[in-house]
Amino acid sequence: MQPQAQFLQRLLLRSKLTVEEQRAILSLQGTVQRVQAHRDIVSPGECVESACLVSRGLVARYDQMLNGRRQLTSFYIAGDACDLHSVVAPKVNWSITAICDATVLRVPHEQLRQLCLRHPHIALAFWRDGTVDASIFAKWIANVGAKQAKARIAHLFCEIGLRSEAAGLGSRTNFEFMATQSQVADATGLTPVHVNRVIQELRAGEPLSFRGGRVLIKNWETLLAVGEFSADYLMLSASPDRLPGVGGMDSGMSFASVPANQV
Amino acid sequence: MQPQAQFLQRLLLRSKLTVEEQRAILSLQGTVQRVQAHRDIVSPGECVESACLVSRGLVARYDQMLNGRRQLTSFYIAGDACDLHSVVAPKVNWSITAICDATVLRVPHEQLRQLCLRHPHIALAFWRDGTVDASIFAKWIANVGAKQAKARIAHLFCEIGLRSEAAGLGSRTNFEFMATQSQVADATGLTPVHVNRVIQELRAGEPLSFRGGRVLIKNWETLLAVGEFSADYLMLSASPDRLPGVGGMDSGMSFASVPANQV
DNA sequence: CGAGGGGTTGATCTCCTTCAACGGAGGTGG
DNA sequence: CCACCTCCGTTGAAGGAGATCAACCCCTCG
Numbered sequence: 001m002q003p004q005a006q007f008l009q010r011l012l013l014r015s016k017l018t019v020e021e022q023r024a025i026l027s028l029q030g031t032v033q034r035v036q037a038h039r040d041i042v043s044p045g046e047c048v049e050s051a052c053l054v055s056r057g058l059v060a061r062y063d064q065m066l067n068g069r070r071q072l073t074s075f076y077i078a079g080d081a082c083d084l085h086s087v088v089a090p091k092v093n094w095s096i097t098a099i100c101d102a103t104v105l106r107v108p109h110e111q112l113r114q115l116c117l118r119h120p121h122i123a124l125a126f127w128r129d130g131t132v133d134a135s136i137f138a139k140w141i142a143n144v145g146a147k148q149a150k151a152r153i154a155h156l157f158c159e160i161g162l163r164s165e166a167a168g169l170g171s172r173t174n175f176e177f178m179a180t181q182s183q184v185a186d187a188t189g190l191t192p193v194h195v196n197r198v199i200q201e202l203r204a205g206e207p208l209s210f211r212g213g214r215v216l217i218k219n220w221e222t223l224l225a226v227g228e229f230s231a232d233y234l235m236l237s238a239s240p241d242r243l244p245g246v247g248g249m250d251s252g253m254s255f256a257s258v259p260a261n262q263v
Numbered sequence: 264m265q266p267q268a269q270f271l272q273r274l275l276l277r278s279k280l281t282v283e284e285q286r287a288i289l290s291l292q293g294t295v296q297r298v299q300a301h302r303d304i305v306s307p308g309e310c311v312e313s314a315c316l317v318s319r320g321l322v323a324r325y326d327q328m329l330n331g332r333r334q335l336t337s338f339y340i341a342g343d344a345c346d347l348h349s350v351v352a353p354k355v356n357w358s359i360t361a362i363c364d365a366t367v368l369r370v371p372h373e374q375l376r377q378l379c380l381r382h383p384h385i386a387l388a389f390w391r392d393g394t395v396d397a398s399i400f401a402k403w404i405a406n407v408g409a410k411q412a413k414a415r416i417a418h419l420f421c422e423i424g425l426r427s428e429a430a431g432l433g434s435r436t437n438f439e440f441m442a443t444q445s446q447v448a449d450a451t452g453l454t455p456v457h458v459n460r461v462i463q464e465l466r467a468g469e470p471l472s473f474r475g476g477r478v479l480i481k482n483w484e485t486l487l488a489v490g491e492f493s494a495d496y497l498m499l500s501a502s503p504d505r506l507p508g509v510g511g512m513d514s515g516m517s518f519a520s521v522p523a524n525q526v
Numbered sequence: 527c528g529a530g531g532g533g534t535t536g537a538t539c540t541c542c543t544t545c546a547a548c549g550g551a552g553g554t555g556g
Numbered sequence: 557c558c559a560c561c562t563c564c565g566t567t568g569a570a571g572g573a574g575a576t577c578a579a580c581c582c583c584t585c586g
Contacts, residue, residue, distance in 0.1 A: 044495075061401065063404075063405035063409070066491055069409050071405040073405060085394040088387055088390050088504065088506070089277075089391055089395070089504070091495070091498070093493070093495040094496075117383050123386050123387060124379060126390065127390035131351055131393060133397055134348065134397035137404060138336040138357065141334060142326035142328070144404055144452070182531095191575055193577095200534085232307075243350075445563095456544080457541085460542095
């Protein structure tokens with residue numbers, strides 16, 4: 001599937017868009033960029049001029065401390081835009097890196113701007129998307145700030161599982177997660193050594209296995225409980241949303257899904 | 264100053280708006296609500312129908328764990344909208360609470376929607392505002408996940424200081440912060456006892472005093488260093504932004520500041 | 527074959543928590 | 557006006573979750 005279609009699919013999870021709006025998104029032009037594992041896509045201080053749509057692989061945003069310690073603040077899987085907010089705030093002060101070999105589509109801001117100004121509902125969909133991001137950030141604060149190691153790690157796996165499923169990349173109990181234990185440590189604010197021990201506990205206590213970039217959750221309910229996980233913050237369940245138009249209803253508009261090849 | 268004007272002022276820190284757009288924001292109608300300290304304004308599971316502009320006092324968003332522990336995920340001071348994203352995502356799954364006695368203006372989503380659809384640049388300003396929020400969230404993850412207690416607390420004080428200054432509520436080294444040590448603990452993922460000890464260290468080591476809801480920073484540079492604080496993530500320094508219009512430039516538009524009383 | 531990255535294990539250390547108690551300020555009611 | 561309560565800040569002692577340090581193994585890859 002082409003990256004634009006992946007991205008559209010993701011937007012449609014939460015936003016209702018007309019056929020015309022969908023076409024506009026599908027017809028975005030960008031340059032495909034392959035990124036090696038551990039290479040940074042964006043670095044602090046940059047003023048970026050394009051946004052990145054992840055089309056393959058795993059990408060993460062992180063902050064680096066002076067002592068070298070790094071803290072991942074979010075993961076982005078295929079279909080996610082790791083950078084969309086850069087349209088309204090192009091100056092970044094964090095890094096985005098490829099966790100494993102990845103492919104991204106770089107879409108110039110110029111085009112996204114046009115989209116936003118021509119199609120207000122697309123701007124709102126982008127904003128909504130950013131809101132989900134923020135909601136995940138907030139949950140991570142709670143995760144890292146107020147939970148024990150085992151719960152943090154369990155929570156992370158639950159999140160990635162559900163997001164992968166929603167993105168059509170697997171099921172919540174069996175999905176690819178190309179991160180090392182060390183990267184999980186960076187995401188959960190723990191050390192690799194301790195992550196290792198906890199993952200062994202989780203393996204022993206049945207709920208999951210994590211090996212070679214694949215997560216297999218044997219007992220979803222247990223893992224939910226261990227991670228104190230509640231899915232609402234991902235905003236996946238609600239039906240896609242759209243603000244009622246100014247003049248009244250959206251009568252006469254079509255919201256059918258546009259097949260990806262129809263561009 | 265009326266809350267709408269405070270809010271506008273905040274938006275103008277980062278977004279450039281025409282006189283007309285500014286007027287539209289100033290003419291928002293809402294209901295003023297006084298909230299006692301420790302009372303919740305929004306609770307998880309709610310589907311809110313209005314957004315809250317903080318006009319006086321201190322407000323915070325938090326998550327509650329099953330064991331009763333709570334994690335604050337952000338503070339909102341006068342002028343901030345603690346809830347703006349609810350326009351595009353009205354279902355909330357966290358709480359918003361008044362840290363001290365506070366006054367908020369509740370603006371119905373209906374009006375904000377109208378604003379967004381009639382004035383695309385306002386939608387973008389709102390999105391930009393949400394992006395700042397997200398940026399702060401991300402920084403908090405790094406703060407809580409990768410720093411020691413002293414640095415976390417120092418960082419928090421730096422942030423609130425700068426934000427207060429930007430909002431015209433004091434200077435970065437002398438500002439009101441009506442939180443208890445216990446609430447600082449909830450924000451930094453520490454225990455009240457430990458926060459107390461660390462604050463004493465900070466007092467002894469000169470950089471700051473924090474008593475009776477007022478922070479006095481005696482040595483800003485030291486505090487920055489201790490907290491490993493870098494202000495860019497607040498997006499305060501850059502000049503206000505505006506996407507270039509579709510047709511071309513913004514020729515003929517006025518971006519002068521509208522006096523608050525001129526509505 | 528050697529190098530390097532990732533996973534695993536054990537021993538030790540430490541930052542922070544937990545538990546428990548006390549003092550002071552402010553508010554309330556007798 | 558004082559007794560009383562509650563919330564907040566403060567202090568001490570003990571305990572624990574996780575960090576740190578240092579190996580070692582396995583696999584892949586050049």
